[in-house]
Amino acid sequence: MWSDLESVGQARSGGYRRFAWTAEDHTLREWFAGECARRGLELTTDRVGNQWGWWWDGPGTVDDAVAAGRRAVVTGSHLDSVPDGGAFDGPLGVVSALAAVDRLREAGVRPQVPVAVTNFVDEEGARFGIACAGSRVLTGQLDPARALALTDADGTTYAEALRAAGRDPDDLGPDPQTLARVGAFVELHVEQGRALVDLGAPVAVASDIWPHGRWRFDFPGEANHAGTTRLQDRRDAMLGYADLVLGARHVATQRGCVATVGKVHVTPGGVNAIPSHVTGWLDARGADEEQVVATVAELTARGEEMGATVTRESWTPTTRFDQGLSERLRRVLDRDAEVSAPVLGTGAGHDAGILATAGVPSTMLFVRNPTGVSHSPAEHAEAADCHAGVAALADCLRDLTTGGATTGDGPQDGAA
Ligand code: GLV
Ligand code: MN
Numbered sequence: 001m002w003s004d005l006e007s008v009g010q011a012r013s014g015g016y017r018r019f020a021w022t023a024e025d026h027t028l029r030e031w032f033a034g035e036c037a038r039r040g041l042e043l044t045t046d047r048v049g050n051q052w053g054w055w056w057d058g059p060g061t062v063d064d065a066v067a068a069g070r071r072a073v074v075t076g077s078h079l080d081s082v083p084d085g086g087a088f089d090g091p092l093g094v095v096s097a098l099a100a101v102d103r104l105r106e107a108g109v110r111p112q113v114p115v116a117v118t119n120f121v122d123e124e125g126a127r128f129g130i131a132c133a134g135s136r137v138l139t140g141q142l143d144p145a146r147a148l149a150l151t152d153a154d155g156t157t158y159a160e161a162l163r164a165a166g167r168d169p170d171d172l173g174p175d176p177q178t179l180a181r182v183g184a185f186v187e188l189h190v191e192q193g194r195a196l197v198d199l200g201a202p203v204a205v206a207s208d209i210w211p212h213g214r215w216r217f218d219f220p221g222e223a224n225h226a227g228t229t230r231l232q233d234r235r236d237a238m239l240g241y242a243d244l245v246l247g248a249r250h251v252a253t254q255r256g257c258v259a260t261v262g263k264v265h266v267t268p269g270g271v272n273a274i275p276s277h278v279t280g281w282l283d284a285r286g287a288d289e290e291q292v293v294a295t296v297a298e299l300t301a302r303g304e305e306m307g308a309t310v311t312r313e314s315w316t317p318t319t320r321f322d323q324g325l326s327e328r329l330r331r332v333l334d335r336d337a338e339v340s341a342p343v344l345g346t347g348a349g350h351d352a353g354i355l356a357t358a359g360v361p362s363t364m365l366f367v368r369n370p371t372g373v374s375h376s377p378a379e380h381a382e383a384a385d386c387h388a389g390v391a392a393l394a395d396c397l398r399d400l401t402t403g404g405a406t407t408g409d410g411p412q413d414g415a416a
């Protein structure tokens with residue numbers, strides 16, 4: 001599976017450019033459909049375009065099982081990437097989910113609830129600006145009308161991109177029917193920091209996600225000649241932007257948060273023209289929600305003083321994963337592991353967090369990343385750790401779908 005994916009959307013940097021509803025995304029979606037078909041998993045696509053591959057050998061259909069209180073245990077992640085992203089962020093969770101299903105079947109496990117593998121669409125928000133758009137619309141946390149009006153860097157709207165990908169934009173909307181099938185969600189993900197390296201463990205269980213959001217700062221200016229315009233006559237949009245970049249670092253440092261301006265658009269973008277407009281995007285996060293809010297408030301006030309219009313594009317408060325579920329998985333992993341599984345929080349956003357907010361018992365497993373680097377081609381995971389991740393995920397799925405003997409919980413417990 002890994003070698004199938006290796007070349008899809010690979011950039012010259014060695015990283016990946018796999019953006020929602022592009023040709024690369026289409027190839028990845030076809031690949032996912034093929035992997036489901038090969039395994040006899042029933043493929044469904046929800047109103048948003050998220051893909052689900054269902055494994056249910058019990059009596060009746062998946063919906064019959066759900067009606068009888070046997071809601072599914074779901075695992076998976078996303079296949080899209082940030083610009084020049086690593087190979088693991090997203091795909092490791094999808095590939096591991098499929099591999100874990102294989103492992104359970106080889107071991108003759110008969111789940112008492114349906115199991116599904118998912119590919120969430122547009123997790124990174126790299127093209128249209130809102131992260132986890134697929135799970136947000138699915139769960140009603142992003143208004144479909146707002147999503148459809150989003151534009152990419154070329155001015156293509158989300159609606160146009162859907163149409164080009166063969167989907168009807170009118171179909172886009174929350175999908176409570178699909179969501180009602182989900183009893184529990186476990187997303188495996190490459191770790192995006194170095195905690196597991198320091199702790200000497202290959203796999204961790206997640207506890208929570210830091211509050212995080214994205215803000216757009218539009219600085220106005222006036223285009224003019226870089227040589228003939230006196231300094232005192234200029235209205236240079238870049239100055240406000242520069243203040244935002246330095247301010248973000250300064251205020252975040254003071255408040256114990258992190259803040260990043262990783263994307264900028266300059267108009268008209270000529271070396272010898274004074275910028276008439278600069279748009280910068282701020283990403284702010286931190287362990288303490290109040291401090292993140294205060295950081296953004298300070299930067300907003302500072303930006304407005306420089307003439308900026310500030311628009312919040314997304315905001316996700318602190319997300320706590322289901323404690324009972326996380327603890328149950330930690331116990332499962334501790335049962336056979338040489339090194340007990342640490343419990344880690346993360347500063348990265350994930351579809352699992354969006355599902356958790358929607359009330360789906362959710363948690364994550366993290367796989368050690370020796371570089372500690374992510375959203376970069378340097379992101380990595382050793383094959384042995386990836387296999388440990390698959391084994392851990394399979395153990396967790398087995399426990400959740402068959403009511404692991406050591407927990408004493410019924411099979412529907414984690415899926416309730
Ligand atoms: C998603 O990877 C994010 O946290 O930006
Ligand atoms: Mn990511």
Ligand code: MN
Nearest residue numbers: 089090123189
């Ligand atoms: Mn991810």
